[in-house]
Amino acid sequence: MRNFENLPGRTGPDGPVAAIVVMGVTGCGKTAVGEAIARHLGWRFVEGDRLHPPENIAKMSSGQPLTDADRSGWLDAIGAAIAEGIADGGGVVVACSALKRKYRDRLRSFQPDILFVHLVIDRETAWQRVGSRKGHFMPASLVDSQFAALELPQADEFAINLNGLESVDELSAQTTDRVLTTQGYRI
Template identity: 50%
Template sequence: MGVSGSGKTTVAKRLAKQLAWPYAEGDDFHPEANVSKMAAGQPLADQDRWPWLRSIAAWMSAQAADGRNTVVTCSALRRAYRDVLREADGQVRFVYLSGDVDLIAERIGYRKGHFMPTSLLTSQFETLEPLEPDEDGFAVDVSPGPEQVADNVIKQLSATA
């Protein structure tokens, strides 16, 4: 979880490969209307997010039913959004990719072909509710770069398993 540009996709792909777990890109679950809205620079409203989040949770439940752990990217910026994801079968653990707004804005500037414009980053940071102590998960600083971040996540997962 984390704001756009925090490295969710890059880190998740590394984790999925290292752990040999199925991977899903949360953005792929967005209906076309959501993608169009964001591409036009309009933040999503909660009514746009609920069906999207439920479809991610349904995918996680289907994987859990087949006995598989998964890696899924999702901004999950608010606790209410994470609560929907927690409805999935199995244990849902969040990894919050935390970073400085300037670093993340710089990284977004290097991205090509993504529908999320840098102009929405401020609204994402305003919406962000970091993990609370009673939520299953932990924060990882993104400044070291994706390889080190993935290694740090695996260490944390091992320590809290």
Template identity: 55%
Template sequence: MHPETASPEAKRFIVVVMGVSGSGKTVIGSALAEALAGRFAEGDRFHPPENIARMSAGMPLRDEDRWGWLDAIAVEISEAERRGETLVIACSALKRIYRDRLRLASRNLRFVYLKVARNVAAARVAARKGHFMPASLIDSQFADLEPPLPDEDALTLDAARDPVGQVAFAASAILGSAPVVRA
């Protein structure tokens, strides 16, 4: 069966749910993976101990801190594609150079960008229990953020809206029955 004639159930997707801390990547990503009958991976688990220690100490990550982390995520993406599975992975992917690096792992990679206001993200991060990312680093996340440009063909969602509706919209868009932007 040719990909263009395959049923939606037969299609496999690799999706990165991106955005600043507190945008809802884990909530949206895990629900989206379920909606697409795929597997969810939390990008935070790919951080080396040095990155976790750095963020726990209130120090923002630099580009050089992120390369190994992004490469580990890229390996996960490549392996999922090789196995023919649907994967939804949460990864901040704040800069275009980070997204471009991840794109090298899969020609079928899609990005879902969770757009969120700084005050909403800060409140969500402050309310989290047991996470290494302190709310004091929110400003550094927004300083690094380069929202996807139109040529990146990313799906943009308003992270302040109802997650159930956002997941349904994202799944529909990924399956090919909705427009690309909803912000």
């Protein structure tokens, strides 16, 4: 464990923590938790799925996982939305799978001090959640490909892992407490 206050440049809401990416596999609750965090902090919320180009949505809808090349432009659109939100003088919370380290690095190229909040769930829960939701382009058949692609955030990344089985309110509170508190902060 490292103390938050000892991490260079990370001083809480008055410092460079102006962006949070709620990440994880499909069905982990990124959107609901991200919206709750944004409401609590008074920050802009960006739904990363809305920034997918039509060809990505068509590919996933047909049960095909995206490749790194497919995600390239999408990640750039998310990074640009983060940079734009910060340039407008506010904080930004984004729902984005950010499954691989190189995807997170790409987002950090737009804003270095992004806090990644990884909502951890198991395969069975992901299958159940994705299988029961209506009106989303991501079929349950892609759950396994998400877990196969997932690279857990490493110790040198500014990230926290939270139990995605907890309530939206609890996950939002845990995240906002970490952003708003500089004394005794642990990652």
